Amino acid sequence: MAKPMEQITRQELETGAVVVEVGNSVQYETGSWRSERPVVDKEKCIKCMFCWLYCPEGCIRQAEEGHFEADLTYCKGCGICAEECPVKCITMVIEEK
Amino acid sequence: MAKTRKGVEVSIAIAEAVRQADVDVVAAYPITPQTHIVEHLSELVADGELDAEFVPVDSEHSAMSVCCGSAAVGARTFTSTSAQGLALMSEIYFIAAAMRLPMVMALANRSLSSPLSIWNDHSDIMMVRDAGWICIFVENGQETYDNILCAFRMAENPEVMLPVAVNLDGFILTHMIEPILYEDDDLVRSYLPWKPMKNALHPDRPVSMGCFGMPEIYTEAQMNREMGVRNSYPHILDAWEEWGRLTGRHYRPVETYRCEDAEYCIVTMGSYGETAMEVVDMLREEGEKVGVIKIRLWRPFPLEEFRKAALGRKCLIVMDRAITFGGNQGGPVATELRSALYGMDGAPSIVNYVAGLAGRDVSRKDFRNIILEGKAKAAKGEVDGFTLYGLRG
Numbered sequence: 001m002a003k004p005m006e007q008i009t010r011q012e013l014e015t016g017a018v019v020v021e022v023g024n025s026v027q028y029e030t031g032s033w034r035s036e037r038p039v040v041d042k043e044k045c046i047k048c049m050f051c052w053l054y055c056p057e058g059c060i061r062q063a064e065e066g067h068f069e070a071d072l073t074y075c076k077g078c079g080i081c082a083e084e085c086p087v088k089c090i091t092m093v094i095e096e097k
Numbered sequence: 098m099a100k101t102r103k104g105v106e107v108s109i110a111i112a113e114a115v116r117q118a119d120v121d122v123v124a125a126y127p128i129t130p131q132t133h134i135v136e137h138l139s140e141l142v143a144d145g146e147l148d149a150e151f152v153p154v155d156s157e158h159s160a161m162s163v164c165c166g167s168a169a170v171g172a173r174t175f176t177s178t179s180a181q182g183l184a185l186m187s188e189i190y191f192i193a194a195a196m197r198l199p200m201v202m203a204l205a206n207r208s209l210s211s212p213l214s215i216w217n218d219h220s221d222i223m224m225v226r227d228a229g230w231i232c233i234f235v236e237n238g239q240e241t242y243d244n245i246l247c248a249f250r251m252a253e254n255p256e257v258m259l260p261v262a263v264n265l266d267g268f269i270l271t272h273m274i275e276p277i278l279y280e281d282d283d284l285v286r287s288y289l290p291w292k293p294m295k296n297a298l299h300p301d302r303p304v305s306m307g308c309f310g311m312p313e314i315y316t317e318a319q320m321n322r323e324m325g326v327r328n329s330y331p332h333i334l335d336a337w338e339e340w341g342r343l344t345g346r347h348y349r350p351v352e353t354y355r356c357e358d359a360e361y362c363i364v365t366m367g368s369y370g371e372t373a374m375e376v377v378d379m380l381r382e383e384g385e386k387v388g389v390i391k392i393r394l395w396r397p398f399p400l401e402e403f404r405k406a407a408l409g410r411k412c413l414i415v416m417d418r419a420i421t422f423g424g425n426q427g428g429p430v431a432t433e434l435r436s437a438l439y440g441m442d443g444a445p446s447i448v449n450y451v452a453g454l455a456g457r458d459v460s461r462k463d464f465r466n467i468i469l470e471g472k473a474k475a476a477k478g479e480v481d482g483f484t485l486y487g488l489r490g
Contacts, residue, residue: 010317015258015325016197017318018296019305 026074030057034077036092042067044089051081051090100281107238107270108133110277111177111203114245116147117285118201121172124152124163128182129215130267131205135177157182161189168198168260169306171297173249176200179267180207180214180221187225193260194229195322196306199252199294200260202230203245206367206418207267208455216456217267219367219418222395223429229326231261231333232395236370238275241265243346246280249289250336257329258294264395266368266418268456284343326397333394350399351406352391355381359388361445361472362407364415366392366430369459373416376464387468392430400437407438410445412475414468417451417483427451427483448474452486463487 014020038051045067052060052068059074060081070081082090098117105113111134115123123142125135141147150167154160157178167174178186183204193200206221208214222232231251235241241263248261265271296304310318333350341347354374356362365373370391380387390406390413392399407413417428426432431449438444448471453459467486474480 005311006313008314008317010320010324013314013317013321014296015321016195016296016306017308017310017314017321018196019308020296022303022305 029073030076031071031073034072034075034095036077036079036094037072037075038070038077038079038081038090039093040067040069041089041091044087046087046089048086050084050086054080054084056080098279098282100279100284102276102278104274104276106133107241107265107273107275107277108205109137110238110242110275110279111245112137112141113279114242114285115175115201116141117280117282118173118175118246118249118289119286120147120149120175122150122152122163122167122174123176124154124160124167124174125176125178126154126157126160126182128157128179130207130217130271131177131179131182131203133271134203134205138175157185158189161186161193164200165189165193165196165198168193168200169196169298171294173253173291174198174200175202177203177205179205180209183221184209184224187228190225190230191228192307194326195318197258197325198260199258201245201248201252202260202262203241204262204264205267205271206264212455214455215267217269217418218454218456219264219429220420222262222264223419223421226396226429229259229322230396231257231259231326231329232264233261234264234367234393234395235270236368236391238270238273238277239346240348241270242277242279243340243344244348246285246288247336247340247348250339251329251333253289253292253294254329254332254336255292255295257325257332259325259329264367269368280344288339288343330397330399333397348393349402350392350394351402352393353406354389354391356388356390356406358386360386360410361412361414361475362388362390362410363464363468363471364390364392364413364430364434366395366416367418369416369418369453372459372461372464376461376468379461380465380468385468385472387472398433398437403434403437404441407434407445408441408443412446412448412472412480414471414475415447415449416467417449418453420451420454420483420485425482431483446475446478446480448480449483450486451483454485457487459486
């Protein structure tokens with residue numbers, strides 16, 4: 001998505017709406033969908049990577065301190081990581097402004 | 098194979114055409130009256146006469162899915178089905194057109210259930226009328242053989258990139274034994290050169306096909322789909338023209354027979370055309386000024402060619418092999434043609450007959466009745482709706 005989707009003309013689409021620019025989903029910041037965000041208790045995290053494995057968005061990374069946490073630019077707040085965490089170190093906290 | 102004339106079942110001639118086209122993948126599920134086509138293809142592959150992947154799938158839904166995958170890598174792809182098989186395919190059938198995946202289907206037209214029927218009418222293709230496939234109708238075995246080959250050239254043209262359905266009336270054509278003029282293998286090869294497909298799936302050049310389309314982009318994608326079918330028209334003509342140049346057998350989107358001074362015409366699509374021509378010959382001898390207009394290309398609809406053939410006549414008697422239930426207008430062909438002529442100067446009135454449902458025979462005598470009765474109805478202004486010919490009660 002070199003430009004916002006609502007500005008793309010039909011002539012700019014490839015035949016059959018094939019997307020030739022691979023990996024462009026990183027330009028789609030799905031974090032704005034979120035109503036709850038995962039908050040990790042770094043002390044309790046055993047670095048088992050279950051959250052990394054289960055995250056449907058693929059947005060969980062290892063932080064420098066060694067624990068795992070979600071990239072909030074993309075995290076949709078689905079809560080699967082919190083559900084799957086075997087030591088329950090992830091809490092879903094309501095987003096409030 | 099060198100150029101030969103051979104008496105064969107039309108289904109076998111289709112399979113031989115597919116062999117000559119040297120397809121890479123055939124994926125199909127057996128269903129009457131299409132079965133002999135893919136049955137013979139499986140034999141050709143097993144006997145080593147056709148170097149292709151024959152994928153014996155578990156359903157028509159899978160058959161069309163395999164065809165999409167195969168076409169997406171740029172492989173030459175063929176399938177065949179009928180009625181319920183097409184219904185089961187329909188989800189992926191639409192996707193094949195939307196994703197602009199070239200492939201050829203021999204559609205042995207058969208009635209949709211229920212009542213369960215294995216015989217011929219056009220309810221199957223009309224169910225998927227608006228999918229965006231190129232749709233051709235043929236009248237006899239030779240036309241079927243020729244158009245299967247032409248269809249590959251149309252589909253794979255880089256300016257077209259669309260699936261093509263060659264419609265042939267189930268049993269009436271599929272099971273007919275007819276003398277077929279097979280062209281030379283080399284001629285077919287030169288008519289159908291392999292061309293690399295733009296944006297074909299390949300590990301070195303990754304692309305994404307069939308992506309999610311938000312409301313912001315879906316409209317643009319749909320207009321491209323419409324323009325894709327519309328813009329295929331000149332290339333369809335080119336494919337037929339080149340075939341005509343090579344073989345002497347010419348095809349047009351709309352064909353006319355004895356129409357020069359015809360005051361009224363019978364309009365047919367598919368195998369009806371053959372009988373209609375014979376009956377028109379008989380009526381001409383009796384002094385009736387009647388001709389036949391045959392719709393060969395159903396999608397993209399040849400609007401200008403049809404208008405040229407129709408305008409100035411007194412009336413058209415339009416034959417349908419399907420009902421648009423509850424439409425209150427007539428069969429799908431008649432409603433299309435009425436719409437094409439609406440409000441135009443010199444537009445003929447249209448009288449519509451639906452006949453031949455589930456393979457019920459429509460003989461020369463029936464055509465004669467239909468033409469003469471239709472002409473009388475037009476003269477009396479009885480031109481609304483449709484008549485279900487031969488209906489008891």
